[in-house]
Amino acid sequence: MKSLDSFYKDITEGSTVEPNSLLPSDIQKEIGHFNIFDIKDLLERLSSKCAAMPYDRRAYYKISLIRGKNRAEYADKIIEIEKQGLLFATPRIPYNYIPQETNQAGQFCVFSSEFLSKNKSGIDLNELPIFASDGYPVFQLSDEEVSEVELIFNKIQKEINSDYVYKYDLIRNYVAELIHFGQKLQPITALYSKHNSAARVSSLFAELLERQFPIESTHQRLELRTAKDFAERLSVHVNHLNKVLKENTGKTTTELISSRLTSEAKILLKQTDWNISEIAYSLGFEELAHFSNFFKKQTSLTPLAFRN
Numbered sequence: 077m078k079s080l081d082s083f084y085k086d087i088t089e090g091s092t093v094e095p096n097s098l099l100p101s102d103i104q105k106e107i108g109h110f111n112i113f114d115i116k117d118l119l120e121r122l123s124s125k126c127a128a129m130p131y132d133r134r135a136y137y138k139i140s141l142i143r144g145k146n147r148a149e150y151a152d153k154i155i156e157i158e159k160q161g162l163l164f165a166t167p168r169i170p171y172n173y174i175p176q177e178t179n180q181a182g183q184f185c186v187f188s189s190e191f192l193s194k195n196k197s198g199i200d201l202n203e204l205p206i207f208a209s210d211g212y213p214v215f216q217l218s219d220e221e222v223s224e225v226e227l228i229f230n231k232i233q234k235e236i237n238s239d240y241v242y243k244y245d246l247i248r249n250y251v252a253e254l255i256h257f258g259q260k261l262q263p264i265t266a267l268y269s270k271h272n273s274a275a276r277v278s279s280l281f282a283e284l285l286e287r288q289f290p291i292e293s294t295h296q297r298l299e300l301r302t303a304k305d306f307a308e309r310l311s312v313h314v315n316h317l318n319k320v321l322k323e324n325t326g327k328t329t330t331e332l333i334s335s336r337l338t339s340e341a342k343i344l345l346k347q348t349d350w351n352i353s354e355i356a357y358s359l360g361f362e363e364l365a366h367f368s369n370f371f372k373k374q375t376s377l378t379p380l381a382f383r384n
Contacts, residue, residue, distance in 0.1 A: 079135045080109055083186065093121060100236055107244055108191030109136070110251075112232050115143075116181040137192070137201065138165040139254050140184035141217075141225050145176040148214055151277050151310040155214045160222050162215045162258055166207040169311045170280075183229040187251065197248045199255070206259045215261040228253055277317065278324040281306055285333065289340055291358045294350055298360035301337075303329035338374040341367075345383045352379045 084095035100111055139162070146157040149172040157163075160182075165171065167189070194200045201207055217225065232250045235243045284306060288298050300306055306329060307314035318329050325332065337359055344355045356367030356379075371379045 080186065080188065083136065087118065091121075107196070108193065109188040110185065110191045110236075110244065110247060111187075112183065112185040112229065112236055114183050114233075115140075119180065135167050136186050136188055137167065137207070138184060138186050139163070139251070139258075140165070141182040141222070141229055143181040143222075144179055146180075147174045147176055148172070149174065149276070150213075151273075151280055151312050153273065154276075157214065157216070160217050160219075162217055162221075162225060162254075162261070164206050164213045164255070164258055166201070166213075168207070169213070170309060171213075183226070183233070185229070185232060185251065185254075191244075192248060192251060197252060199252055204255060204259070206255060215258055217261075221261070225254065225257060228257070274320045274324060277310060277312060277320045280310060281317065281321060281329070281332075284309060285336055289336070291340055291344060294354045294358060297358055298337075301333065301360040303333070306333075334370070334374060338371065341371055341379070342375075342382065345379055352383075355379070 081095075084098060088095050088098070098111070098113075142157055142161045142163060143159075144157075145159070146161070148155045148157070148163060150169065163173075189201060192199055192201060206213070228250050232247055235247050235250070240246070284300060288300060291298075300309060303314050303318060307317045310317065314329075321327065321329050321332060327335075341355060341359060344350060344358070345352075348355075350358075352367070353364050356364050359367065361367040361370070368378055371377070371382070375382060
């Protein structure tokens with residue numbers, strides 16, 4: 077999962093801008109993280125072209141006012157933004173954000189769950205329809221709606237630059253206003269595309285699986301090991317994932333995962349001096365016996381016999 081630290085490193089990569097220079101000067105860790113950016117200004121400061129965000133799940137929330145042609149890709153749908161839109165991103169749902177033209181503008185804010193926690197704001201982010209896994213995260217905006225959303229973002233920008241002692245309390249109210257504004261909008265269902273969604277789910281599964289390899293350290297450990305793990309990361313039902321993969325590859329989710337784990341186990345057993353317990357741990361097995369039984373079932377050999 078991409079952290080906020082990774083987010084700042086990514087947006088400054090290849091530039092002379094230091095990641096810490098983009099942080100609010102007075103942000104306090106105990107209140108959670110919050111920051112706001114002007115898209116056009118950020119791209120100019122970083123001398124960057126409008127680059128795509130890779131498909132991933134991020135450990136932070138994001139609300140974006142987008143001006144320009146863009147496309148948001150999810151596991152089971154593609155959403156086209158022809159002119160201007162409002163996008164809500166949650167840590168629970170991975171997506172791929174691809175600008176379709178270089179002329180990009182707008183504003184976005186990023187914040188941690190701690191910043192907008194229920195005890196600080198009265199809002200439970202996990203219960204909001206706009207952040208639900210089956211919700212509509214992107215809304216097409218009219219010119220009038222853009223003006224309303226822009227006004228809220230401008231208020232946030234003004235406050236974050238101010239010396240007001242309670243400015244982050246006020247900013248929470250503005251963020252809540254953005255959320256409620258989005259929840260009142262009608263979803264752009266006409267722009268949702270299910271075309272070839274099965275192939276997309278299959279492709280994204282393969283990408284998430286392969287991204288975990290190679291295992292290069294005994295401290296590295298697989299995060300995704302079961303069909304349920306992958307289904308949750310892709311925000312699809314596990315039965316749907318199994319059906320899609322069986323139709324596209326002829327194998328079940330578990331068979332595909334097991335095959336890749338076995339390949340990596342063979343490499344680690346032959347090409348490293350790690351003990352078998354270390355290999356088992358890196359591959360996500362809680363017990364050495366579980367790994368030994370798994371490997372023998374896949375290869376007819378114990379890990380020790382294969383190594384020797």
